[in-house]
Amino acid sequence: MNISNARRVRPSAEAIDALRAELESRISEKVSANDAMRAQHANTLTWGLSEPPDLVAYPVSTEEVATIVRIAGAHRAPVIAFGAGTSLEGHLNAPFGGICIDMSKMNRIVAVHSEDLDCTVEAGVTRQQLNHHLRDVGLFFPIDPGADATIGGMAATRASGTNAVRYGTMREAVLAVTAVLANGEIIRTASRARKSSAGYDLTRLLIGSEGTLGIITEVSLRLHGIPETVSSGICSFPTVNAACGAAISAIQSGIPVARIELLDEMQVKACNLYSGLDLPEEPLLMLEFHGSPQGVREQSERFGEIAGECGGGRFTWVTQPEERSRLWQARHDCHWASKHLRPGSDSIVTDVCVPISRLADCVELTKADLIESGIVATIVGHVGDGNFHVQLMIDRQDPAELTACDALVARLVHRALAMGGTSTGEHGVGQMKRKFMLAEHGAATIEAMRAVKMALDPLGILNPGKMIPERAPER
């Protein structure tokens, strides 16, 4: 029976002990059944319930991951890969129990090929660890989702972040992965060649599959030279529409912006309050340019002209690191500043992505909806991609607020879909956005995804209860 169709009945303590003993006889590290450890490996960062796994295992190699998966298959036990635990949509919950595979012991940087601008790392390496390692060779890994996530987790959730507009997402950044399939086989999806037309793109199939098609154990990544010069700038606009217009013009005119972030007026207000800033309480664009000294000057000046034409205020830009940090202070503080708007609140963060021409409409309608709902919320957008986040400050103990929040998110998603967008630009599906998948993709596409899932994981042991909706209603 496919696990995800089974109702969860927690196995007996004896069964769990037996599974644990079998695992420990085959891998080098202890396997934990401790309640605190289990709870730490369940969902922690969203509003869904926490559903801990039965066991937490710490493999030290791809072969050990394969061993765990084979044992899990024999026991029909779910396996859930765990990176840094920073996913936001209940990706890590274990609604059917099973084994959490914590990748933290697999944190070796396997190779850096500086002439090829690539590297290979184990899945448990974090992005900050990698960038620290790369600094001496003048290279960097650009994808920055905010949290210090692991490279494996970022690949599994197709993460991106502020500078995707220039450097792409994990979809573009990953050259190849090593993964363990549900049958315990180890595959390498591609070579380190920059391009290939040799066979199905299993790399991209695994990226964003959230551990439901395989467990990513190693990742080969494209790297970039650390830019000679970085300039950072900010500019206020009277409306979200004007700010988005400037972003569109900048991209259309070919300015290679590295980051272009929108803060709505509520977010700006939150940052003023939290950090003692005196930014005009209007929509704010924050930009970054990468290049030669002359290049970033030209880009910055051209953007300043565009901002002016679009009704924006003065575009202030700087290149010294300390000045850049000060100017971008508001962006770094967004999360905590928002929470500070309602002290003691729980913060829920969700995201959608629309074609950039619809971004202003989508943000404005969402702001109106937020105001009507009475929920305190801020909006920050990666506007170059049409992607924005809504951070909702609620009291998770209040059922009425949870219901209102749920309804708001549903309206947000359906608004984005109606505009030709997607239910999530970068956070992923997990448990929380699974209910929108049919509306987003349609039945035929979902059935194609299900066929792929069934082909690669016929027993349904890989992260069950996530992403693909069940064929029949679950309850």
Added chain:
Amino acid sequence: MNISNARRVRPSAEAIDALRAELESRISEKVSANDAMRAQHANTLTWGLSEPPDLVAYPVSTEEVATIVRIAGAHRAPVIAFGAGTSLEGHLNAPFGGICIDMSKMNRIVAVHSEDLDCTVEAGVTRQQLNHHLRDVGLFFPIDPGADATIGGMAATRASGTNAVRYGTMREAVLAVTAVLANGEIIRTASRARKSSAGYDLTRLLIGSEGTLGIITEVSLRLHGIPETVSSGICSFPTVNAACGAAISAIQSGIPVARIELLDEMQVKACNLYSGLDLPEEPLLMLEFHGSPQGVREQSERFGEIAGECGGGRFTWVTQPEERSRLWQARHDCHWASKHLRPGSDSIVTDVCVPISRLADCVELTKADLIESGIVATIVGHVGDGNFHVQLMIDRQDPAELTACDALVARLVHRALAMGGTSTGEHGVGQMKRKFMLAEHGAATIEAMRAVKMALDPLGILNPGKMIPERAPER
């Protein structure tokens, strides 16, 4: 029975007539069984045998494609999508007969969204047709594989070409596709949003699947602003190694080269002979830069310095269109100039791709191998990606030359694989490179590809005999 496991027995004339009549009763255009038409829709551009389909159909809509596929499924007849017929590895042959789906009547540009820098086109639109259409809105579609291929064919083969180093390949250029699956269902793989983390990446799964997982009928593409200024330049180097070193340095230092092409000395010699040029008969790099006037000047000058440091000659660069054409004359003439080295010969073109750090070695070893074989051949490389083409001038009627050519290609592929590369950077697998797939990917990865194929095409009607090797030897 899976069609690709069946030996080809050409159906009776009656059976073909019945299939043709059924198709014609359900779609708007005539279905051809004419020998000349069938031959035109088989393999024409490589050294493999030509294996024509039984019938050629011309759908005018996605729904008609779905109708054809459903009828084909009921008859267990193979279906092979046909764009412009410019693929090089026997992709279009019909070793088990069946229906060629010629996409030429599906050549509408469905929508251009200039604010979003994207468009949606039917699969039969060619890249030149699209760029002609886009010129007035100041946008362009950058992928240029040389031939005036269709967008559907380029997506299906994961095509790229000279400016992939800056703009990526079809993998990056496609936002979403509409496709007909083997069961006749029509799917849309994604929205027009620039980013999404909502579900499996069926877009990338179909791109490069060569018609074996679905028939692509519509494609949504990323577009780019036509650059304000383009500069073109050329520079000779004493060795391939020096030329590759300059390419690596340029990319490492972050110069956003738009094209960087290598011609080996034999190719330069061929161009001198054919076009009356007087280029030094040494390895030649040809570059193109896109940007603002100041930007391309800075890029060109910086590259000139790098070329000098790497032992190159003077870097000559120009920005006027006529001068650019003149300077790049040699690149445009490569194919015909090479053929002219051995008048009356047939020309076979193959490609591999390696990590850029291994490119010089791979090219040099390949040149030595070519010299030893006595076959006249030229090499042109998209060096920014580590991808190069070998054009072999042979007599297809001479079995000894065919055997030598076959052995050369096999050695080339195994050399690229041993260097961490791939058997094909952009031409694809088709029939001709299928025998290298196991060596490239290993058995576990091939079995995963096969599982996906079986899940989406259980009857094996979609372009059978291509890409994935049979489990048991075919003969």
